[in-house]
Amino acid sequence: MIGMAITVEYTSIKLLDKLYEIEKQCFEEEAFTKHQLAYLLTDYITIGLVARVNGEIAGFAIARVDIRRNMSFGHIITVNIAPVYRRKGIAQRLLNEVETIFRKEGIKDCHLEVREDNVAALNLYQKLGYKKVGNLEKYYGEAHGLYLQKSLN
Ligand SMILES: CC(C)(COP(=O)(O)OP(=O)(O)OC[C@H]1O[C@@H](n2cnc3c(N)ncnc32)[C@H](O)[C@@H]1OP(=O)(O)O)[C@@H](O)C(=O)NCCC(=O)NCCS
Structure with missing residues (x-):
């Protein structure tokens, strides 16, 4: 991967099979189903970005805007990088683009x-500057979750 050129673009449902393959490499029982992923990729409110390395899909990020009490918040739903492309700054790059x-x-x-x-x-x-703001008890089956937040100035 010498001379690695990372590009980021909006994703589309056409990439569903490839993104689902990466999703399964990233998570076991917690992976989104293909249906859930398809829903996320077509929902009008979702921001889906895909990163390519020399043209090959290396990973993706899905985010959306949530509205609570009349306030809009950015919500990162997932970021997944295929194992061979990890530790090259690709997740950071995707999250920077989402922000x-x-x-x-x-x-x-x-x-x-x-x-x-x-x-x-x-x-x-x-x-990237996210700070813990809460605990999510048994959020992932028996495993606990953390709730993180960042101010985007
Ligand atoms: C978490 C994940 C998205 C990181 O992707 P990545 O492209 O490898 O991350 P980056 O190369 O941008 O790493 C940025 C920083 O994150 C941290 N980091 C990333 N992977 C790490 C690891 N395996 N161990 C420790 N720190 C790690 C480091 O601080 C790293 O900076 P550095 O490489 O300069 O030390 C990737 O491991 C992945 O897809 N995991 C499975 C899916 C997942 O858990 N997604 C998050 C769901 S909330």
Whole structure:
């Protein structure tokens, strides 16, 4: 992967099979089903981005804008990088792009949920400035989750 060129683009339902393959490589029992993924990729409110390395799909991120008490929040639903493309800054790049889109929409805060034992994801989010704001008891079956937030200034 020398001379690696990372590009990011909006995704589409046409990439469903490939994205589902990556989803299964990233999660076991917690993977979205193909139906759930298809729903997320077609829902008008969703922001889906895909990263390519030299043209090959390396990973994707899905986010959306949630509205609560008349306030809009950015919500990162998932970020998944195929195992061979990890530790190359691709997740960081995707999340930066998602945050840029949120900022352009005037969104001030972004939040997400993560399993408390997902060290890679926790480090990634921490590096990007997300802070723990709550615990999510048994959010992933028996496993606990953490609720993280970042202000987008
Ligand atoms: C978490 C995940 C998305 C990270 O993707 P990635 O492209 O490898 O991440 P990046 O290369 O952008 O890493 C950015 C930072 O995150 C942290 N990080 C990433 N992977 C890590 C690991 N395995 N162990 C420790 N820290 C890690 C590091 O701080 C890293 O910076 P560094 O490489 O300069 O040290 C990837 O491991 C993945 O797809 N995991 C399975 C799916 C998942 O858990 N998604 C998150 C759901 S909430």
